[in-house]
């Protein structure tokens with residue numbers, strides 16, 4: 001497994017007009033590590049995630065990928081650096097099969113009779129889908145059913161497996177357990193651990209404090225656009241995290 005920093009940001013600032021969404025936000029995710037990003041509503045989590053995804057250019061500060069400074073101006077730039085994101089809406093095409101969703105935008109073609117590329121290489125796509133799901137111990141009833149026929153947890157698993165298949169450095173997840181019940185949330189947590197074990201850095205944004213704190217290696221808490229906590233998860237309890245968020249707010253009101 002590669003060692004060191006998969007993705008990081010130092011002292012990032014980002015303004016939208018008069019709103020200072022990020023003022024001094026820092027985070028580091030090592031290869032093989034799961035880092036949880038917590039914060040109250042409006043703390044800047046989505047903005048920070050978008051900076052790391054190449055959607056927003058930071059006004060100040062630096063993003064590094066694989067330890068090297070990067071300037072990104074699109075999601076494609078982040079993908080070229082091996083960083084992929086699992087969005088809250090999963091971005092799956094409900095009527096397409098598991099295999100077709102895994103290769104959405106990356107379809108494999110094979111030569112037709114006259115040597116022209118024109119046919120989807122369904123065999124190879126199915127084999128690579130099977131291997132990608134196996135790597136994360138994801139079992140599905142069939143790879144050929146439309147994903148709309150699968151459970152929420154299974155759809156989440158496909159979106160994660162797809163991100164892992166197309167990324168070599170880091171996988172960013174936005175609220176992966178928000179729409180799931182307890183059992184499926186636990187399965188998604190163990191899957192995130194396997195993604196890290198497969199050598200990626202994993203960054204998860206969540207409001208599901210107890211569950212994600214219990215499985216993460218490191219925790220970053222944003223408060224009003226600043227990194228207020230950056231500590232090993234084992235050193236923190238849920239009340240610690242909440243108290244920091246609320247405590248900071250009370251300090252300001254006082």
Ligand SMILES: Nc1ncnc2c1ncn2[C@@H]1O[C@H](COP(=O)(O)OP(=O)(O)OP(=O)(O)O)[C@@H](O)[C@H]1O
Nearest residue numbers: 016019020021039040041042043044045046047048
């Ligand atoms: N495109 C934008 N234009 C203007 N203001 C924005 C934009 N994006 C975010 N903001 C503002 O930046 C601040 C941080 O928002 P952000 O969505 O990053 O917080 P969050 O921690 O993800 O919140 P939540 O948990 O509610 O999703 C908020 O005040 C928000 O209104």
